[in-house]
Amino acid sequence: MFVIAKRMALAQCDRSFRPHTANTDMMSDLAEMRKVLVLYTGGTIGMQKNHNGVYAPVPEVFASKVKTCQELHDYELARIYSIRDHELITKALHCNKVITYQIQEYQPLLASSNMTAKEWITIAETIEKNYHDFDGFVILQGTDTMAYTSSVLSFMFKNLNKPIILTGSQIPIFETPSDAKNNFLYSLVFASCSDIPEVCVFFANRLLRGNRVKKVHNSQIIAFETPNYHILAETGLHVKMYRNFMLPKMERGMLSVFTNLCTRVGILHIFPTLSRTQLLSFLEPTLEGVVLITYGVGNIPSDRQDLIDVLRNAVGRGVTVVNVTQCLRGSVAVLYETGHRMEEIGIIPCYDITVEAAYTKLMVICGMEKKSEERAELMKQVMRGEMTIQPY
Structure with a gap:
């Protein structure tokens, strides 16, 4: 557990948002200051090679490195605005504002493959505690489970009216070239100068809805996409x-944060040789x-009555099963007999939702409601823009 130490139809564009750098003497002393809290949880963005020649998190060096990057910390602005030693500052001339931010480094720093529900709860509670003191929030973490983190946070926050931006990098900030500085800088800009009331991922010059993202490449700079949704910026x-x-x-409505995540939720990939015994063991x-991750538009073998019976019994005893x-x-759609059999036995179609969003939404809902009927109804509803309900 963390401890805080220190492509659809063409959309109409708003092109007035124009971040770029400028000389300090062009900045007005009266420029509004926007405040961002940065939660540094670990990940490639702050890793260095260890004695084995592999990347590993290194504590208490990331903030010092950021201070040496002119794009991320302006010493002249720090003098003009008299910021404190633990704060950093950069410009956002497009909106005549400056961004001051603090980096809270978590202990231990984690590779994102080690993230669990405990870390998600810690992140959410930290944001809730500091919600009224900052204009927005940036979360730095590894890319492997970023789609899970951004999805679960979107469901944990209700009545969110400030941006929460997740980012990281494919190449550490200590190396040249690196995508880290650009990802971090624009995440600070969107967290401070935009009014986007949702959890997002910024990566490779694109802002994406957090519960729509998927990691689609493990080494290329363009690592994330929202396959079934338009980019936000x-x-x-x-x-x-x-x-x-x-x-x-x-x-209307005050921010509320739900942290009672149910970890008794799983993901099962349907495969051709799945046996009744294997399915029973999983359920x-x-x-x-x-x-349940199924074929095509939501199909399983219709001639496997043994599998259908196991699934029907699971639903009957109160297990919430989503397709x-x-x-x-x-999107999942009832177009074939196989899909029709699924819906008949009470399995819930989740349309074009990602696996990560379906899994984390189920964690939140199963922690929120005890009755299977109420859980099923909530899973059918769009909570945070995570899916598009389509008529069959």
Whole structure:
């Protein structure tokens, strides 16, 4: 557990958001200061090679490195604005603002493959504790489980009215070249100068909805996509904001954070030789929810009555089973007899949701509700823009 130590139809664009650097003497002393809290959990962005020649997290060096990057910390602005030693500052001339931020480094720093529900809860609680003191939040973590973190946080926060931006890098900030500085800088800009009321991932010049992302490459710079949803923004000479794809800002309601995550949830990939014994073993009595990853538009073998009976019995004893396609793009739909059999026995179609979003949504809902009927109804609803309900 962490301890805090220190492509759809073309959208209309808002092109007025234009971050770029400028000389300090061009900055007005009266420029508004925006505050961002950065939670550094680990990941490639701050790793260095160890004595074995492999990358590993190194504590208490990341913030010092960031201070040496002119794009990320401006010493002249630090003098003008009299910021404290533990703060950093950079410019956002496009909106005549400066960004001051603090980096809270977690202990231990983790490779993201070691992230669990405990770390997600710690992150959410840290943001809740500091919610009224900052304009936005940036979470630095490894890319392997970033889609899980961004998805679960989107469901844990209700009535969110400030940006929470997750980012990392494929190449550490200590190396040249690296994608780390660009990803970090623009994450700070979106967290401080935008009014996007949702959890997002910024990576490789694109802002993506957090519960729609998937990691699609393990080494290329463009590591994330939202296969079934439009991007929210993209950066370049100008920043284009696709506002009609963003969640509306909440006008009423105080922020609430749900941290009672149910870990008795699993993911099962359907495969041709799946046996009744294997399925029974997976659907053990303590399991409360299952993401079933099925063929095509949501199919399983219709002639395997043994598998259908096991699934029917699981639903009957209260296990919430949801149906998600194995395909990168497309939606679950009842177009074939095999899919119809699934819906008949009470398995819930989740349309174009990602596996990561379905799994984390199920964790939240199973922690929130005890009755299987109520869980099923909530899984059918769009909570944070995570899926598009499509008529069959």
